[in-house]
Amino acid sequence: MRKILLLSVGFLLLFNFMVVPQSLSTESLDDAKQLVELMHYKKAINQIMLKTFRRTEEEYEKHSKIKSVPIKALKITDDLMYQFFLDRMEKPGALIDQLAADLRSRFTEPEMRKMIVFFKTPVGQKYLTSKREIDASIGKIYLSWMQSLKTEVYSHIQSGLRQRGY
Secondary structure, eight states: OOOHHHHHHIIIIIIIIOOOOOOOOHHHHHHHHHHHHHTHHHHHHHHHHHHHHHHOOOHHHHHHHHHHHOOOHHHHHHHHHHHHHHHHHSSTTTHHHHHHHHHHSSSSSHHHHHHHHHHHSHHHHHHHHHHHHHHHHHHHHHHHHHHHHHHHHHHHHHHHHHHTTT
């Protein structure tokens, strides 16, 4: 479940945050980049990239057999790809700037400053460090709740269909 959430976040971050920045002040861009850092987006993306490019030994063996490529070459390739994307994450106009642009499009400069102040407080830090686990927990609780209602919802639907002559 956690892997799915991390991958989902990664894809959202990579594909949904490609926003053209509005012409706001340099200070606003700095605030937005500071929020990206405080909100641990970069860390989450880095973890997703690590999982993407660092396979298990079994996966390396499987891919090696399928593609007839030595395991060592696969590992080197993964390391090179990981470093390539990591190096480009912070280049101007790259991922971090796109994330900052998205935040700038959603929040005003005063709102971003208030968020920065909040995220620097102990409560803000606790929220940020707990958010991923809270999101994962919510997902698990939701799925469990849905599973517990599965038979009840089928009975409800069958009853409703019977009442309507089906």
